[in-house]
Amino acid sequence: MSDLKQPEISFVETFFCSAFAACFAEFCTIPLDTAKVRLQLQKKTTTEDGVSEPKYRGLLGTVATIAREEGLSALWKGIIAGLHRQCIYGGLRIGLYDPVKSFLVGGDFVGDIPIYHKILAALITGAIAIAVANPTDLVKVRLQAEGKLPSGVPKRYYGTLDAYYTIVRQEGLGALWTGLGPNIARNAIVNAAELASYDQVKQTILKIPGFTDSVLTQLLAGLGAGLFAVCIGSPIDVVKSRMMGDSAYKNTIDCFIKTLKNEGICAFYKGFLPNFSRLGSWNAIMFLTLEQAKKVFIREVYFD
Numbered sequence: 001m002s003d004l005k006q007p008e009i010s011f012v013e014t015f016f017c018s019a020f021a022a023c024f025a026e027f028c029t030i031p032l033d034t035a036k037v038r039l040q041l042q043k044k045t046t047t048e049d050g051v052s053e054p055k056y057r058g059l060l061g062t063v064a065t066i067a068r069e070e071g072l073s074a075l076w077k078g079i080i081a082g083l084h085r086q087c088i089y090g091g092l093r094i095g096l097y098d099p100v101k102s103f104l105v106g107g108d109f110v111g112d113i114p115i116y117h118k119i120l121a122a123l124i125t126g127a128i129a130i131a132v133a134n135p136t137d138l139v140k141v142r143l144q145a146e147g148k149l150p151s152g153v154p155k156r157y158y159g160t161l162d163a164y165y166t167i168v169r170q171e172g173l174g175a176l177w178t179g180l181g182p183n184i185a186r187n188a189i190v191n192a193a194e195l196a197s198y199d200q201v202k203q204t205i206l207k208i209p210g211f212t213d214s215v216l217t218q219l220l221a222g223l224g225a226g227l228f229a230v231c232i233g234s235p236i237d238v239v240k241s242r243m244m245g246d247s248a249y250k251n252t253i254d255c256f257i258k259t260l261k262n263e264g265i266c267a268f269y270k271g272f273l274p275n276f277s278r279l280g281s282w283n284a285i286m287f288l289t290l291e292q293a294k295k296v297f298i299r300e301v302y303f304d
Contacts, residue, residue, distance in 0.1 A: 036275045080160040093125045118200065121196075139176075186236035
């Protein structure tokens with residue numbers, strides 16, 4: 001009678017599966033991300049009567065406003081840069097997670113890996129991945145931030161490649177790493193919230209009688225990961241979006257202070273519901289797709 005040792009999958013295979021799953025989730029949910037970015041970038045406006053009239057109101061209202069004023073395709077602005085980002089960031093952060101986790105606990109470790117090792121591994125891989133992918137994130141946010149321009153006003157960017165070229169030509173190569181500080185902080189923390197919580201929530205669910213490693217378990221764990229990520233990462237995400245979408249801020253601290261002073265603490269949770277709708281659905285789709293994609297490559301290793 002042979003015993004099952006463990007599934008084996010290489011880093012390259014994990015990277016491919018992760019990049020594919022992340023790109024598929026990105027394509028499905030980018031309209032929600034576009035709405036989130038517009039809500040985060042929206043500042044208070046006051047009429048002559050002293051009444052604040054925000055242009056965008058709520059997730060569905062923002063989606064409807066963008067589609068009505070700019071066309072349905074505007075909801076997918078930045079999708080090419082978004083796919084560039086997910087190929088690099090999504091592939092690296094998940095592909096490196098298990099190797100880094102194993103390195104932290106040692107090759108001879110047996111049993112459930114402690115939660116703090118999972119969190120540390122995800123922090124490290126999230127930081128490395130976004131440091132490489134920051135230019136793609138910047139271009140994606142810049143394209144999403146562009147609304148419908150008045151007649152006669154030229155566009156800043158005419159596409160993804162033009163955005164890369166224009167930013168480098170006008171602002172210098174280093175500008176592609178604008179917002180790197182808050183982006184590393186945000187993505188390291190969000191990655192830790194997503195990967196470590198998915199790992200932990202799934203492990204907890206599997207201990208409940210009647211639950212197996214099924215689609216339902218993966219969906220529940222993915223939604224849990226999205227909730228943890230948005231609760232923890234929303235303030236940093238707002239600062240990141242504002243720094244990338246608006247050049248008026250000197251640095252991360254300046255952006256944080258100005259936002260807090262002018263709009264209050266609630267500004268850091270602008271777009272919370274669309275952010276959760278986006279991250280919750282994104283994680284559910286991504287982890288489910290990832291688990292199915294990995295089955296193509298998993299080799300069950302048996303020994304006597």
